[in-house]
Amino acid sequence: MVDTPAGHAPVAGALGPYLDVMVEQSRGELPPITFLELDPPIDSANATPESWCAIARILYERREDHRGFVVLHGTDTMAYTSSALSFLLPSFGRPVIVTGSQIPIMRTRSDGRQNLIGALQVAASSDVDEVTLLFGEVLLRGNRATKIDASGLDAFDSPRFPPVAEIGIDITVNRGLVRPAEGQRRLIAGPLGTVAAVRLFPGFSASILANLCRPPLQGLILEAYGAGNGPSHDREFLAAIEAATSQGIVVVVVTQCLHGSVQPGAYAAGSALLRAGAVPGFDMTSEAALTKLAVLLGQGLDTRTVAEVMQHDIAGELTRPV
Template identity: 40%
Template sequence: MKKKICIIYTGGTIGMEETAYGYAPAPGYMKKTLGSMQELKDPEIPDYDLIEYSPLLDSSNITVDNWNQIGADIRERYFDYDGFVVMHGTDTMAYTASALSFMLQGLSKPVILTGSQIPLCKVRNDARENLITSMMIAADYGIPEVCIYFGGKLIRGNRSTKVSSDTMIAFDSPNYEPLAEAGVNITINQKQIRREARELNFCPFTNNQIAVLKIFPGIQFEIFENIMTDKLKGIVIEAFGAGNIPQNDDSMLRMLQKAKENGTYIIVCTQCHRGTATIGKYETSKNLAEAGALCGFDMTVEAAVTKLYYLLSRHQEEREIKLLMETDIRGELTRDA
């Protein structure tokens, strides 16, 4: 029997039309375009159903509610299809892929996010290859993970980050090898694939206040003290190198102390494209350790943020959240990196 997949079209460059004001999404355009693509009539291409969101979303406007909507749509149709392709704008695709990886526990089918830098309406584009290969992998390769396919590589969703705004290779997986590469043939890296022998469990996210703070030379921490209220549930700090922050004045200590008193979770990631954060490796991270900060190891910021959303949505116990934040639960981190 021919395989069948579900395509969820949320918006993004891939389906935009050219207008007098620049590229813009157009309701109904994707259905018409897919119907006219001769490539999709080839026997190698699976059958598909298309779900088009209304309104179509610029990925810059994606919210937690939209993540929940995508996850719920997959959960509702999970047993009707062999796999899922989510067409999505590139700007926040890594966040959505990371969120879905935590939200959809126990996957046994592929969920592949893709998009493009140049829309389908242009003669020269990357959209066709990204879409066609995503459809083939979703139908026939049995990779039970949330992934991004882009620019010839299939990468784990919660290891992904956007690295370019104007080249065809827009995404990278800095600390984890690709799950597959598409050249003349599609080559699967089986040892990199994570498999869970469980039934699907869908956990929608609750809206919690989470902040991201990128450290830079000369940062004045007192600017951020006012956000350290008991409503702020977590802050992800993008630190220097292996998890270092400045120790020039007391304002940073006051900020960290306020976060600790309010029960705000502090997660430390590295700004470096590759490598890991290790709190306590250098003296300049000792204040983070004293404030009870959690180590993000080699997690991307996208994974750290969405993982914290997941843990706050599912767990109430502080001890359990702290333990799981530093534990690999979906292939998102390597403790010994």
């Protein structure tokens, strides 16, 4: 980002020279790097599912050329991209660290330099061969991270899963949390499914849901109350969910809460959603649930299979309650 009359904006060619100087001045503490810039660079607020696939494709095509990868990304949609990459690159077997900054790296007081240095050091090691998000003093699993602060420098957290590593004087990896690469390394970066997310609120109108659940929608993330509850006395609302699921739309329930999980059967108000055809997303973040659903639907799987897989862990994104 550089200063423009309209505010901070990405500008092609601004970052490359800075990176070269930073690596040179590290006197060997930073690994040699190859820098690639998307053309044109975009503000992350303009990112789309096609952006996730483009990044995944670049990483996959260069998987044998580098020990690790750092994806520099704006903070607005960083958690969506880090989540998506974990599903688009199954069993990648290389560190992929998504990072960025709250203050542009060209500014004197920027958190970008520290975040970038930490990401490069993690990428150069063989300790965390999965998609992660590094920000401030923590390295988070990419599909467990969410943005919690619009202006603070500790802008990301993983409220439902511990950090994979602490970034302090040393980089301390919690090796017991690192997910090993299993199975065949693949790229899933074709067209993704058409999905949406909606947050319940008191007085939520069933007509809103009915209008949303029209073609070409294939999947819906429903951000419900507490342990996965909704307005169980609203017959029109439940009928709208039943109509959506009967049309083949996969409806997944996650919680609005920062901590905790959807608990099927814990409350009658939650059971009503499941009887209407929705499935629980347990402790997935909204970002992880939405990107996972888009990736699964993009593979051409039938809706029953997608609904079933959404309830199971495939990339470290969820923990089913005991």
